[in-house]
Amino acid sequence: MTATASLAAPDTAASAAGSAERLPDPADLISFDTLLTDEEVALRDRVRAFVTAEIKPNIARWYEEARFPLEIVPEMASLGLLGMHLHGYGCAGRSAVEYGLAGAELEAGDSGLRTFVSVQGSLAMSAIHKHGSEEQKHEWLPQMAAGEAIGCFGLTEPTAGSDPGSMTTYARRDGTGPTVDWVLSGKKRWIGLANVAKVAVIWAMTDDGVRGFVVPTATPGYTATPIEPKLSMRASIQCEIELDEVRLPHDAVLPNAGGLKGPFSCLNEARYGIIWGSMGAARDAFEDALAYSKERLQFGRPLAGYQLTQAKLVDMALEINKGFLLALHLGRLKDAGKLQHHQISVGKLNNCREAIEIAREARTILGGNGITLEHSPLRHANNLESVRTYEGTDEVHTLILGQKLTGEAAFR
Numbered sequence: 419m420t421a422t423a424s425l426a427a428p429d430t431a432a433s434a435a436g437s438a439e440r441l442p443d444p445a446d447l448i449s450f451d452t453l454l455t456d457e458e459v460a461l462r463d464r465v466r467a468f469v470t471a472e473i474k475p476n477i478a479r480w481y482e483e484a485r486f487p488l489e490i491v492p493e494m495a496s497l498g499l500l501g502m503h504l505h506g507y508g509c510a511g512r513s514a515v516e517y518g519l520a521g522a523e524l525e526a527g528d529s530g531l532r533t534f535v536s537v538q539g540s541l542a543m544s545a546i547h548k549h550g551s552e553e554q555k556h557e558w559l560p561q562m563a564a565g566e567a568i569g570c571f572g573l574t575e576p577t578a579g580s581d582p583g584s585m586t587t588y589a590r591r592d593g594t595g596p597t598v599d600w601v602l603s604g605k606k607r608w609i610g611l612a613n614v615a616k617v618a619v620i621w622a623m624t625d626d627g628v629r630g631f632v633v634p635t636a637t638p639g640y641t642a643t644p645i646e647p648k649l650s651m652r653a654s655i656q657c658e659i660e661l662d663e664v665r666l667p668h669d670a671v672l673p674n675a676g677g678l679k680g681p682f683s684c685l686n687e688a689r690y691g692i693i694w695g696s697m698g699a700a701r702d703a704f705e706d707a708l709a710y711s712k713e714r715l716q717f718g719r720p721l722a723g724y725q726l727t728q729a730k731l732v733d734m735a736l737e738i739n740k741g742f743l744l745a746l747h748l749g750r751l752k753d754a755g756k757l758q759h760h761q762i763s764v765g766k767l768n769n770c771r772e773a774i775e776i777a778r779e780a781r782t783i784l785g786g787n788g789i790t791l792e793h794s795p796l797r798h799a800n801n802l803e804s805v806r807t808y809e810g811t812d813e814v815h816t817l818i819l820g821q822k823l824t825g826e827a828a829f830r
């Protein structure tokens with residue numbers, strides 16, 4: 419592993435700016451960096467250098483082996499990427515824009531790696547950070563930020579996806595009074611990292627509506643089985659969880675989350691990260707196709723010299739530039755505490771939709787070679803099928819925006 423300085427302390431990252439190698443960004447037509455502070459550029463470049471050194475040379479193998487590289491978790495932790503935007507409890511306390519910039523770089527490596535950071539930081543840690551007791555925060559957040567404990571976030575069920583309110587996982591109290599145990603039963607599906615997690619945040623129905631529970635995965639009755647084989651997110655793990663009468667102490671419940679607002683507030687964090695991440699994947703697919711088009715000769719000239727190829731590259735670059743501008747605008751709103759719920763849907767829907775189109779178009783420039791793992795676009799396109807599905811599908815975000823525009827809810 420390459421030695422990389424922590425991003426945890428802004429001062430460290432700023433002073434390291436000079437030493438980070440500036441890697442080219444051929445998709446940038448608008449001098450995007452002029453919109454960033456020196457500190458943001460420095461942080462972005464350090465994550466880009468990490469991805470270039472540690473992820474890009476290995477990702478095809480991990481993807482082929484369908485393996486999440488647990489061995490890079492310590493380095494991600496030392497970079498301050500776990501719970502990066504959370505404050506206190508050993509977390510890096512970075513801004514939303516910085517978190518987004520890092521997510522874009524990670525997803526330029528692979529969506530599976532950005533997904534890990536998202537599940538750990540935006541979902542599991544953020545659930546405990548937002549809704550947990552001081553005891554829960556002190557117990558879990560420092561070890562999760564340090565990469566010593568992996569967390570997962572169990573909301574989706576085999577029969578409850580876009581409509582999590584229909585969940586059937588149930589938490590009952592074993593008796594009466596404030597200190598009786600909780601007993602959880604049910605199934606969760608598609609839960610990232612659930613078989614390697616030390617702690618699971620599980621959302622369950624109770625007599626008082628949906629509540630969140632902090633479940634150490636060593637608790638008897640908890641079983642996580644990876645869902646295999648997958649055609650998308652192969653360098654990442656998703657599991658089915660079975661909860662068979664999992665007995666928890668009375669203080670396992672997240673005290674400050676009641677109803678679906680609890681999980682939704684965490685999903686919004688993860689959706690925000692996707693706005694940036696999806697564009698990172700698109701940018702990497704574009705760069706691969708651009709480089710190939712300059713070298714590949716057909717009919718006696720490089721593919722890049724043909725107008726049809728240039729039109730494809732230009733259309734891709736326009737959407738990448740617009741996508742990053744949108745991400746930055748929403749990030750600045752988030753940092754100012756002004757980001758509205760529907761605005762996250764604008765970014766998630768638009769950037770996932772454009773990213774998948776860009777990755778597919780990039781694949782066409784690669785011709786037959788584009789279907790191999792030697793090139794990134796089809797891998798990114800396959801991953802982006804998951805990204806457009808989780809954290810609210812295209813249809814769900816369309817319905818959110820439709821309701822915003824018309825005042826009519828069309829969900830059911």
Ligand SMILES: Cc1cc2nc3c(=O)[nH]c(=O)nc-3n(C[C@H](O)[C@H](O)[C@H](O)COP(=O)(O)OP(=O)(O)OC[C@H]3O[C@@H](n4cnc5c(N)ncnc54)[C@H](O)[C@@H]3O)c2cc1C
Pocket residue numbers: 537571572573574578579580581607608609610651656804807808809810811812813814828829830
């Ligand atoms: C790689 C991956 C990782 C994931 N990680 C996690 C995780 O860590 N934790 C977690 O809890 N979940 C996770 N999920 C689950 C994810 O959030 C769900 O897959 C998603 O919410 C969609 O649910 P579903 O798959 O059950 O599809 P469904 O909800 O069954 O939807 C199927 C189709 O019907 C459409 N549809 C649904 N309702 C409507 C409607 N009202 N109008 C029109 N169309 C509609 C959908 O848009 C979709 O196109 C993950 C999923 C994947 C693929």
